[in-house]
Amino acid sequence: MIIVLEKGISDEKIENVIRHLEDYGFTVHKSTGEEQIILGAIGIQPNFDTRKIKILEGVSAVYRVTEPFRLASRGYQKENTKIKIGDVVIGSNDVVTIAGPCAVESEEQIMTIAKIIKEGGAKILRGGAFKPRTSPYSFQGLGEDGLKLLRKAGDEFGLAVITEVMDPGQVELVAKYADIFQLGARNMQNFPLLRELGKTNKPVMIKRGMSATIDEWLMSAEYILASGNKDVMVCERGIRTFETSTRNTFDLSAIPVIHKKSHLPIIADPSHAVGIRDKVIPMARAAVAAGADGLMVEVHHDPADALSDGPQALLPEQFFELMDQVKKIAEIIGRKA
Ligand code: PEP
Numbered sequence: 206m207i208i209v210l211e212k213g214i215s216d217e218k219i220e221n222v223i224r225h226l227e228d229y230g231f232t233v234h235k236s237t238g239e240e241q242i243i244l245g246a247i248g249i250q251p252n253f254d255t256r257k258i259k260i261l262e263g264v265s266a267v268y269r270v271t272e273p274f275r276l277a278s279r280g281y282q283k284e285n286t287k288i289k290i291g292d293v294v295i296g297s298n299d300v301v302t303i304a305g306p307c308a309v310e311s312e313e314q315i316m317t318i319a320k321i322i323k324e325g326g327a328k329i330l331r332g333g334a335f336k337p338r339t340s341p342y343s344f345q346g347l348g349e350d351g352l353k354l355l356r357k358a359g360d361e362f363g364l365a366v367i368t369e370v371m372d373p374g375q376v377e378l379v380a381k382y383a384d385i386f387q388l389g390a391r392n393m394q395n396f397p398l399l400r401e402l403g404k405t406n407k408p409v410m411i412k413r414g415m416s417a418t419i420d421e422w423l424m425s426a427e428y429i430l431a432s433g434n435k436d437v438m439v440c441e442r443g444i445r446t447f448e449t450s451t452r453n454t455f456d457l458s459a460i461p462v463i464h465k466k467s468h469l470p471i472i473a474d475p476s477h478a479v480g481i482r483d484k485v486i487p488m489a490r491a492a493v494a495a496g497a498d499g500l501m502v503e504v505h506h507d508p509a510d511a512l513s514d515g516p517q518a519l520l521p522e523q524f525f526e527l528m529d530q531v532k533k534i535a536e537i538i539g540r541k542a
């Protein structure tokens with residue numbers, strides 16, 4: 206932690222700040238410049254509340270040097286986390302595609318879409334059975350029947366499956382059918398759910414909360430890691446801004462920022478970020494070029510009749526086009542899709 210003291214601060218006040226820092230367990234180094242004095246406080250305390258120092262008399266600014274998260278940080282683990290799901294590895298040189306409908310709607314629907322995405326080269330099938338809908342009157346998902354259908358489609362086409370879990374009480378049930386848990390944007394800070402997912406031995410993909418900073422998002426990952434589950438990946442799905450042309454604003458820069466701050470893989474979800482079909486492909490291309498470890502896109506063979514998120518679902522031919530382009534982009538940056 207770096208503490209900048211006010212110009213002209215008295216010796217008494219400097220001593221007071223140093224004493225507080227030492228009482229909190231820091232070793233303090235004082236640097237005296239021509240105009241200002243700076244204190245360096247050494248000691249790893251990820252949960253230290255810097256306001257305790259900011260409020261002291263004579264303190265002008267306090268800067269944290271270490272991240273507030275530890276297990277999720279690049280400093281803690283230099284090598285990328287690699288998550289194995291059958292013969293698929295997320296966080297390796299391969300750019301892995303997760304695709305499927307927003308929600309599992311029927312056997313015919315999920316089988317049709319699973320076949321399409323397999324043909325296009327996706328490795329993981331997505332589909333919600335428990336849907337976190339903004340309106341209580343919207344389709345809420347098929348529940349366990351949906352999980353069964355998703356599993357059946359995954360097995361039929363040799364695809365791993367990912368689906369959302371919304372409540373700590375659902376974790377055991379969802380674990381019976383899914384290979385990966387999806388933690389939705391609206392639940393990014395559902396702490397009992399994060400803890401429960403930390404006790405399982407299945408990978409978890411944490412979507413970024415709509416208004417979450419990157420550090421808050423990684424703190425949610427820290428909850429799962431600290432509870433014992435090391436197979437965590439994060440997913441950028443757009444954030445709320447003042448812009449209304451797209452459903453959310455796709456924070457492309459989150460991809461290199463996460464790679465710098467953390468060893469966890471990052472998946473890009475342009476479907477929820479832009480919310481409009483014709484803008485998904487360009488943003489997916491950009492995400493791969495920016496270094497995303499994987500893509501998650503919604504695909505539907507009959508989006509006009511989809512029970513949720515139809516307008517953002519790619520048509521089968523668009524999905525094939527996307528996969529084609531992504532392969533070429535991945536190659537340019539020395540990866541494989
Ligand atoms: C979804 O993936 O269908 C979904 C609901 O996403 P998010 O949590 O990002 O809104």
Ligand code: MN
Pocket residue numbers: 307308477503513514
């Ligand atoms: Mn959706």
